[in-house]
Amino acid sequence: MSYSNKYIFATLPRTQRGQPIVLGGDPKGKNFLYTNGNSVIIRNIENPAISDIYTEHSCATNVAKYSPSGFYIASGDQSGKVRIWDTVNKEHLLKNEFQPIGGPIKDISWSPDSQRMVVVGEGRERFGHVFMAETGTSVGEISGQSKPINSADFRPARPFRIVTGSEDNTIGVFEGPPFKFKMTKQDHTRFVQAVRYSPNGSHFASAGFDGKVFLYDGASADLVGEIGSPAHKGGVYGVAWKPDGKQLLTASGDKTCRLWDVETKSLVSEFVMGTQVEDQQVSCLWQGQYLLTVSLSGFINYLDVNNPDKPIRIVKGHNKPITVLTLSPGRETIYTGSHDGFVTTWNAKTGENDRIQGAGHGNQINGMKAVDGSVYTCGIDDSLKQIDTEGRKYAGIDVKLGSQPRGMDVTGDRVVVATVKEISVLQDGRKASSLPVDYEPSCVSIHEESGEVAVGGTADNKVHVYKLTGASLAHKQELEHLGPITDCAYSPDSQYLVACDANRKVILYRLPEYQLAHNKEWGFHNARVNCVAWSPNSLLVASGSLDTTIIIWSIQNPAKHTIIKNAHPQSQITRIAWLDDETLVSVGQDCNTKLWTVAAI
Incomplete structure (x- = not known):
């Protein structure tokens, strides 16, 4: 049996209150980048349902940026590691890995020739470093600021400059190569959260938690003026330049984004993003005709310049x-x-x-x-x-339940809910009956035809089978496993029950006697099996595990199975379901929803 990944409905950016995040843009204009957990997410800007995920970091990633050539992405993580990897091959081959600082990396910027890069953050001995992307050789030092650096940018034209924004409220200016500290600018009164050069390098803008945005000359770093007075009522988390350098987009914790005319420093339009805390704007990106911002909720907003009242699109998810x-x-x-x-x-x-x-x-x-x-x-x-x-x-x-629910199923107008202490049957929106239990249930499945209910037990390693008559349950029999039951499901054709457990096993029972359906043991997982699901034609069972794999089992040919290795890399599979006999959906701890095409065994 062969399989392929059809779609990834990707996770949203991981956000945190008071923390800006950085979006990366593709120089070719096709994709944009952000991070969540150990993953770097590459999303198609026209159709965000098309996405790719890089999962090779061993700890949480904070920022990822395309090289100006578009062939490489550099991503930085919590430990201070930078990985430079290929964007052309599907495998994203690693080109280099460096450790420029000894703490979380907060921003990365490439030189316009894709040769050098600056990384900044919270290192123990230094807050930033400039080095060659090929060799890691140092090409200067980032010094002169006394607190962690939140943002950095490379001037995209000669003479090369680097600017950095720090939590000591200053902007650092560096000349090179090799890059040396030249001066600090002290116009902000709170943390500087973003510094960005205009596309031609003639100016750079800085934004801070004081709500202010300043404009400076790109070569001399002289202050040109303040944009707005102030630009926002709340802290400014991000700035993005229009590709022609004539306008500037700002994103703020005051739940608005604003568009500014650079020459007159006046407001062009305001995007009010909402009234709730989660509508705070923590990042922005201007790529081609697309203006993207990220809300504290993680939602990605596509702004409409012609209609500031309503985004063109909001990408939602988890x-x-x-x-x-x-x-x-x-x-x-x-x-x-x-x-x-x-x-x-x-x-x-x-x-x-x-x-x-x-x-x-x-x-x-x-x-x-x-x-x-x-x-x-x-x-x-x-x-x-x-x-x-x-x-x-x-x-x-x-409906309020007696204790914490662990699983449920529905038949007709009845809902059967298994809680830690009891199994409840709900009918017409109220609790019709409850049966106390002492084995701590984990899951429920109802057999539509016979009215039998299978409930998995975690304390006693048994599947308990009940008969549901009206709204009352009567105990029928027990099926023993060697580990706590994690999930169970009756087949759509009503012929089988499949149950999985923490002892790595998937066990198939034939109805109505609940006899073992075959003598082949389905035990190829390396860790607890979390979930099982039937294909609509009842010929295949899929199981998802703590070991990050999905296994497809054949009912007609029990000796055959297909393993989808690393289905959700570095993340356990939490649930699976079949869309049709050849398409499987899986979700995991990595916050992604994946669709798989599975060819028949």
Whole structure:
């Protein structure tokens, strides 16, 4: 059986209050870059559903930038490492790895000939370094500022200059090569968060947490003037130049972005991005005709110069680990829920997405199931809620549960929820019955035809089978495993139950007697199996594991299986589902949703 990755619905940028993030732009104008966790995400600017992910860093990445040639990307991480890797090959071959500073890297800038680079951040012995990209040889030093440096930029024309913005409220100016400290500019009264040269190098702009934006001469670094007075009511997190150098875009914590005329230093237009804390703007990028900004929520906004009231597009999604996944009954819509309680709806064909509105769980979602017109969710706020799929908002049922829910399933008008202490049956929006248990359930699956309910136990390593009659449950039998049960699912054709456990096993039972379906042991995972899912034709089972792999198992040929290695690199698989008999969806701790094409065994 062969497989290929069809789409990656990528994670949003990881944001933090009070921390600017850096977007990188492709000199060819096709893609843009940002980071989340250990990953660097490369996204197509025209169609953000097309994306690629680089996962070779061993700790959290902070910034990634294309070389002006477009052939390489340099990415910097928390430990002070810079990796320079190839953009042309799908494997992104590593060209070089250097350790220019001994702490988090906050910004990277390449010289216009792609030969040199400056990196800045929070090193222990220095806050920045300039070196050759080929060899790592030093070409000067970044000194003269007394606190971590947040931003740096290389002048894109000769004579070469480097400017840096620091938390000591100063801008450092360096001449070279070799680069030597020339002066500091002390016009800001708070942290300097961004310094950027205009595309032709004639000017550079600086932005700070004092809400001010200053313009300087590109060669002499003389102050030309202040833009706005001040530019924003809140801290300015980012500045981006129009490709012709005539306008400047600024992004601020006051929840606005503003467009400025550089010559007159006057406001051209204002983009009010919202009224909530998560609408603070923490980054911006101007690439070709696209003006991108990032909200504190992680949403990526495409601004409309002709209509400042409404972005052309908002790319939504998750930037925290995804914990649950379900499909609409027709399988054309994917629903994902995350560790921070947000639910996102995705068009399975185009990747277009939206976030479910309304009062959700506010914390981790542990169970989710879509039925006609509704999606039911249960979370660790000990409640079961209902989403109206048409209105894309929480509406209707909101039931308080006796303890923390671990899994759920729905049949007709009944919802069966397994909590830490009991199994509850809900009907017509209220709790109809509850059965106390002592084995700490982990998952629930309902057999549509017989009304049997399988519940996995973590304390006793058993699958407990119940008979659901009306709203009451009666215990029927138990199936023993060698490790805590993590997930179970009845097949669509009602012939089988599959269960997986923390002992790395996937076990298939034939109904109605729950006998082992074959003597082949499905045990090729290297760690706990987290989830299982059936293909619609009931011929294939997919399992996802803590070991980052997905395995596809054949019912007709139990000895055969296909392993998708590193399906979510450096991240466990949390949930999987089949869109059709040849397409699999997986989600993981890396916040990405991936679609796989699987050819038959």
